Ligand SMILES: Nc1ncnc2c1ncn2[C@@H]1O[C@H](COP(=O)(O)OP(=O)(O)OP(=O)(O)O)[C@@H](O)[C@H]1O
């Protein structure tokens with residue numbers, strides 16, 4: 192027997208109780224893993240893009256398009272290296288599947304988003320094919336699109352000059368993300384703005400929003416201010432912010448999911464604290480005489496503290512890892528593509544492990560201190 | 575038998591409960607030579623357990639000196655005292671106080687986790703201790719699967735396994751029938767005579783006291799007489 196063997200023997204003292212407590216820990220961490228993944232997706236749909244780019248939108252709302260004529264003025268601002276624009280296309284696939292499609296300038300997209308990885312010849316094809324479109328890997332895989340396909344995509348906003356909202360594009364490229372994170376976000380489609388601008392019944396001359404690549408990201412705040420003050424009191428007032436903040440604003444439209452998720456997690460962990468805390472406290476209360484004997488035999492207060500903490504930690508660690516593991520499996524099942532790129536990834540695991548440590552201390556520390564402070568003489572006499 | 579094992583000098587022990595102060599030991603002085611087997615008798619509440627706790631380093635006196643095996647223990651810190659107990663004292667109690675979740679052999683092994691013996695050495699020591707108390711065939715039994723007498727044997731083996739110089743037994747036969755009690759007492763006698771363990775035994779049972787070399791009587795925190803057995 193070792194000391195850890197002794198800890199485990201004590202855990203198995205009341206098997207049913209231990210199993211039930213363990214189950215509640217597993218469930219809580221399963222929930223934690225999944226919700227945290229959603230949380231990460233929503234908050235860091237933003238984080239990973241970094242702050243290297245600015246987005247200029249109409250001041251009132253990004254749903255209002257800015258006109259193309261702002262382009263030269265924005266390009267003229269010192270520190271702006273490249274400008275691209277993107278017009279929300281309102282894409283609909285088949286009956287009613289909404290897709291994220293934008294009309295843009297292919298060369299500028301390539302220059303501003305080096306994170307999108309695609310063979311040069313496909314970039315070239317995109318530039319040269321007026322009716323061309325490119326899509327991210329996730330979209331292509333999901334709908335089985337191949338390069339060379341003619342893909343019918345409707346717009347719920349823009350009709351063609353002939354009045355039809357049905358459009359057809361030639362798939363000329365499929366791009367990947369430069370890393371795992373970007374790969375998970377290859378769920379967009381891009382069409383050629385030059386063609387769109389010409390073929391659309393209305394909306395000609397509109398750019399949508401501008402995305403700016405900066406030569407020095409440290410100047411972001413100052414450049415944003417320069418641009419916005421430039422258009423102040425004009426018919427086209429702008430709001431320029433980092434791409435990250437822009438994305439956050441976009442997700443806020445869906446509702447502050449992050450906040451809801453945090454509240455749910457708070458409730459779950461509070462309950463867990465009570466359940467596990469009670470189990471540990473009770474198991475200490477039940478064996479005051481045994482703990483006193485440990486001390487009698489020569490185990491120090493610190494040793495006894497360690498034993499009780501280790502029991503609490505074992506419960507939290509085993510349950511927590513099982514729960515996070517399950518969440519990871521489920522994440523792989525439901526998040527393997529599509530518009531819901533949920534992944535229980537290393538960030539979720541890191542917060543998960545921190546939560547395990549925190550929980551262990553929160554539920555174990557008080558009972559452990561109580562056990563370690565026990566007076567041998569009183570405990571043996573049943574006082 | 576001239577070397578002193580325990581010297582209790584002018585020891586006072588009082589407990590404060592609320593506003594009341596109870597003085598249990600009043601200037602007690604006792605000397606126990608190495609290799610002795612002392613029975614400590616006296617009415618309930620006379621301070622026997624209190625005295626044992628002081629000698630065993632489970633508690634500290636209010637004043638006075640306690641020397642065990644040449645070491646002053648009345649001033650040691652909690653941790654130092656714990657380490658001292660692990661090396662020098664074996665305890666046996668009336669209600670055995672075994673860990674219910676551990677088998678007999680693991681109960682006996684428990685104090686050895688405080689030493690740096692290897693697993694193999696620990697196993698060997700446990701086997702020897704089991705042999706001494708005559709329970710080699712019950713090594714894998716949990717306390718619940720043992721009789722009271724067997725449980726007490728396991729407790730004695732646990733007290734012995736780290737080879738302490740002094741055994742402290744607080745009414746070890748208080749919960750056992752006559753025959754089983756005599757077996758346990760006989761075992762203690764063997765440990766004293768053949769293994770040279772110094773033993774202090776608290777008992778209410780005059781027959782039990784007969785197994786000891788001598789008997790001390792405690793009354794109201796003071797020694798009455800000293801009689802050779
Ligand atoms: N921790 C304590 N707090 C207050 N009073 C105590 C404490 N420990 C012992 N006492 C008191 O000290 C006196 C002696 O107690 P002790 O346990 O030493 O007696 P004892 O001789 O072992 O009795 P018994 O034969 O019943 O075991 C008793 O009056 C008891 O109530």
Ligand SMILES: [Mg+2]
Pocket residue numbers: 622623624744
């Ligand atoms: Mg007593």
